[in-house]
Amino acid sequence: MAPRTLFDKIWDDHVVETLPDGTSILYIDRHLVHEVTSPQAFEGLRLAGRRLRHPERTIAVVDHNVPTSDRTQPIEEPESRNQIETLERNVKEFGVPYFPLLSANQGIVHVVGPEQGISLPGMTIVCGDSHTSTHGAMGSLAFGIGTSEVEHVMATQTILQRPAKNMRVTVEGVPGHGVSAKDIMLAIIGHIGTAGGTGHVIEFAGSAIRGLDMAGRMTLCNMSIEAGARAGLVAPDDTTFEYVRGRPFAPKGEDFDRAVAYWKTLSTDEGAHFDKEVTLRAEDISPTLTWGTSPETVLPISGAVPDPAQEPDEARRVQMQRMLDYMGLQAGQAIAGTPVDVVFIGSCTNSRIEDLRAAALVAEGRKVAQGVRAMIVPGSGNVKRQAEEEGLDKIFLDAGFEWREAGCSMCLGMNPDRLTPGQRCASTSNRNFEGRQGPGGRTHLLSPAMAAAAAVTGCLTDVRELV
């Protein structure tokens, strides 16, 4: 057999049938469901008199609409409450496993899946949400789908797909002090652009990637979608197997050993063909952040905001100026030292225990700068509990951060956590589009440590000066 990539292997392993027009019926191992993109799918099943083919391969959570304040109070916004109540009715009617709002297992769907051992290596995983790519860190093929497709997976446990192209992004070397997976990913997106991965599945490889823990790999794969890719992948290795061992829904005992034996076959063969290859050196990457309203507009923290006048392409120039105006920045100004109003540490990109530890390391013994609102939103109830066991909540509260309940929170303006027009936010989330965190809000994407540094200094700051 010709040498195959990791993507090829997972794909081949899940093809049920290939139709004459080249579309494949692809088997889906895990279907993750949340309240925003599922109601019409359940309704479709109901109208057609269908059931879920495999509810036991499905898991539902509420995350996008939930308030991250006191959970014992009823949800105020009627439409949010309606979406949550609708999901609760649907999971009951269709027998779908569900972590309710008040469960410690509740959280952002892309944090919950790996944490519970529901997302495992070699699986195909889908969810009606573009950041499903996160689960690719497990060495699984994971991608977002539309609502019709959600219904299709519910009814058939398969999806209709054409194979993607293969791309490999290799990062070699050892990241410098203060440089995290988020910085690596922002640097990659800055390098290849938001269309750099279009039509491809990106496999992340190289010594710098192998050196990352699972949380870091999830950050990387999470933002593959911001590079235009259909999915991101990291080959499973000992780090992966140790992470999976003992998780609630992971295979146990002999089953675990058998699973590992299979998972070990999941790596790209020597000589396999990639349609596109990119290589970066970890040593070249500094703490990185965005200055504009597209994830590819990145800068090292020591850098200056680019000048549209230097941009030869007319359309680009106009767009850059528009971004600067929206962001309230001047061409050529140093990005470090720009004052912030809000700091958001959370989202499916950076809300795991490792992320909170990195932020706590910076926050410890310091105070949130005056006039800055700083929020910590753990990715799940379990992350929150673990952080409390480690005393991180105390560090944050002492420093003046808000310590909140799990959910998508200020990653998108769909729940009560929102920016007001003109507010500038240092955010660990993944999208800096206009209005993403609230109408008129200004977002700088950066790592948890950099966000914490912004909180305690009141401005965008090189974290290396603090730790």
Add this chain to the structure above:
Amino acid sequence: MEKFTTLSAIAAALPEANIDTDKIIPARFLKTTQRTGLGRHAFDAMRYREDGAENPDFVLNREPWRKAQILITFDNLGCGSSREHAPWALLDFGIRCVIAPSFADIFFNNCFKNGILPINLPRAICERLMDDASMGENARLTVDLARQVVIRPDGEEVPFEIDPFRKHLLLEGLDDIGQTLKHEQGITRYENREHQEKPWMPSIHID
């Protein structure tokens, strides 16, 4: 999904290009939990005045076009956001067929997924069909999918192209799910094989 064989219905003309999905259904209606019921918000900004009253000049607010099941527009129908709410809103209004010189990709696909037939015809022909669509109670067109023709009020037949597989799905009323379920034996075979090869595959059960 309802079969699409022949449709003889009132046709409405919206002589505009680049009607985006936000015009078809504005973002503020996306927090709904149903795909039905969106029809009354279809073309909201054109259809209603700021005080919520109907705009009497808008074609879909006038007789006989309130009952239109065919819609004719100019280029690039359905561009913008990929929201599936756009075909849901059209369908709920009663539209089963849209005719335009060109369509945005995702909207075009989403139409088929929801039992709406999108027909590509050159602009000059669309203009003639728009003339037909302005003939009051006689604004009727007939679409015969099996024969791939649009029949004008004067009996003239306008042929159109369609992908044979998609035509088949519409004629049979098969949605993607119905189509995939024809391969159910294959899916079961796959599951049996998985059972052998990955006996460790866990199920999710929560009490």
